[in-house]
Amino acid sequence: MKGLRLKYRTKEAIVGYLFAAPVIVSVLVFAIYPIFAAFYYSLTDYQPLEARKFMYVVDPYGALELHTGILREEAGNYTLDELLANFDPIQFVQLDLGVNLDDTEKELVKRYFDSASLISDFREGKLPERLKVSEFMKRYMRAYGHKFSKYVPKFVGLQNFEDIFSDKLFYTSFWNAFLYSLVVVPIQTLLAIILAVAANSKIKGVGFFKAVFFLPAITSSAALSMVFMLLYSKPGVINKILVAIFGKFGFQPIDYLNEPSIALFAIMAMNIWSTAGYFMVTFLAGLQDIPSSIYEAAKIDGANKFQMFWKITMPLLRPQIVFVSIMGTIGCMQVFDQIYFLVRNLRNITISYYIYKNAFEYGKMGYASALAVILFAVILILSLIQRKLIKEQY
């Protein structure tokens, strides 16, 4: 037992880590690993549809019947040479077995595929009925069979990044996300402060107002998008009101979401409205921290409400402003759901929607990862700049 006697502190540490293990493991698996994987995939041409190509279970008889046009029960009627004459290993593996090959794999198949042994097994009925592609290749490759056991995406170096910088849609979507943050973050932060100050004042029914301000934040963005789709539509309520008021000045109803130069701003307005309430809570907490004695002192010195707001409230909310503007920027640069639901024109998409489209619709996972890496770098830099500009003080 002597060897196992650990120091108390070590024991304590082990127990601590054991308790924290579920969180540590899940963070490693669902956060740290994917981040590094994205970096890796950004340097490859990862094809999600091919990730399992060596794991498919194939039916060699079926594949050969398909390739030769000869059913297995008829195969004995032909000689080995007759069958071999019409056998093309690369075509067989690609089309009939159903495994897409890259250039090096093609070369290997061309050189080392044991056509004769496969065909003779086919004639003599000795083929396995069903097996995995990887096992099949191990069996019928004279060498390098192990190269066909696991999908390894092709390493393309910085090719994806080069493509990105000549991709017009990248610039458009990136600029849109940037513009979106530039407009939304300041307005939503200011609005959140105003809402917080209002909610912090001692008026009747303050709880009701707090709840109303916060309501959009806890509503699903899909539901909000649907509601705004109706509001913004050409025969929608907003147009009806505007026409009623400004109709006599020649106002024409606008199809907000389909008008390329307006759509993004319409979505910005919706987002400011829905997130301001959420950040209001942060500022409310900040406001409660400001001692009332400071306001009393200011009052005695003859400061008015406006001066107190700009000279006391705003500076003392600095930590919250840093937090909200950083979180807001990160959220805005990554804005996705409203764009996904409401935007129909590629001119108005944002970068994260473009990432999604590339990854899941176009099947260009490597390219999408590279876009994600760039977005990550930009957000990191923006956050660092913000921290420098608005210094934290405690």
Added chain:
Amino acid sequence: MRRLLTVFFAVWVVVGLFAVVRITISGWPGNPVEEATIKRAVDTFNNTIGKQKGIEVVWEPIAGDYKQVLMTRLSGGTGPDLFYVDVYVFEELARANVLLPLDTYVKRDNFDLNDFYPSLIEAFKYQNRLYGIAKDFSTLALWFNKEIFDKYKVPYLTNDETWDSFLKKLQQLKAAGFETPLALAPDFNRIIPFIISFGGRLVKPDLSTALGEPNSKKAIQFYIDLVTKYKVAKEPSALGSGWLGEALATEKCAVAMEGPWTIGFMRGSFPDTFKKMGIVEMPKGIKKATMIYTVAWSINRATPNRDAAWEVLKFLVTEGQRIFVEGAGVLASRKSIAAQDKDPVKQVFYKGAEYGVPWRVPTPTGIFSIANDQIGSLLKDLFAGKLTVDQAVKIIEDNYNNWVKK
């Protein structure tokens, strides 16, 4: 302990004896009428062939972005056994080797492919292998609201309409006070019949884009002019509708080019408007043209139950198709079933099969989805008057090769 084991063993044996092969079939969810029909087809199979052969079919529709979800599930190895493949994405999936070639099954069972319209069989062939069997097909025709035409005293549209006479009637409607006679969608596939009938083509023999050729360009110009120059057309969203059929059903427009899927929709939800509808063939230019949309049933290459999946597929395109044609108002891809389909409303759509072109744009890589998105986006700009057709065509010509590359 031993007793527990015995119970386990008994349960295992019982389950094993009555085990059935489960075949999951997937597609996009249809309207309530279509959903009811597919459920009826599934039940019919489960109660007849399924019972004999120990196969149970489960219909699991994928709501939302069908292609994205399907591709993600296929890459994760959790794809359905049998699923819809739209001809428009067919080549992309076939090239990715996720579909099972059906030739051996067809040969072994002597499955009669000659009963299908040849263009629909060809549509699902890649490298001379058959990867799917058309479940049905649709074409576009010209729908119009007779009541509105009566009210504004404009003669009905006919089967021999040319683009000029068609435009004239729309202009008469507008002049008589009907604000938006036509609903048009800014989707590339909707322009294709215009391009073909104007004598244009989609791609050159070397598969580069032919949209810049004079006839193709003229067709695009005409399509956009309907919206921006003659102002007789608007897109459905500008009319407060989700799609063309809805705009037509809610009488926000008088004319639209729609497919037979609108029949089931209108009969179910707008039976009164449906009675006012006239349906004629698409207007023609130099020649007749319409779109053929078709969707196949294909088998997942990774399915462990290929033979069972094939049994289900066979049912779905034979007996199952009969159920669909009767229930959901689709057009039969099988000539023998089409011959029995006497629904007078559908005849004009069947006629389109003679001269229509399938919705499949050949590209060197089989990928058209990026180009389709980009062109669709340009069309939105064109509808909004942000671009001229010349500018848009220039953008397409300059970038097309990038859009269709791997």
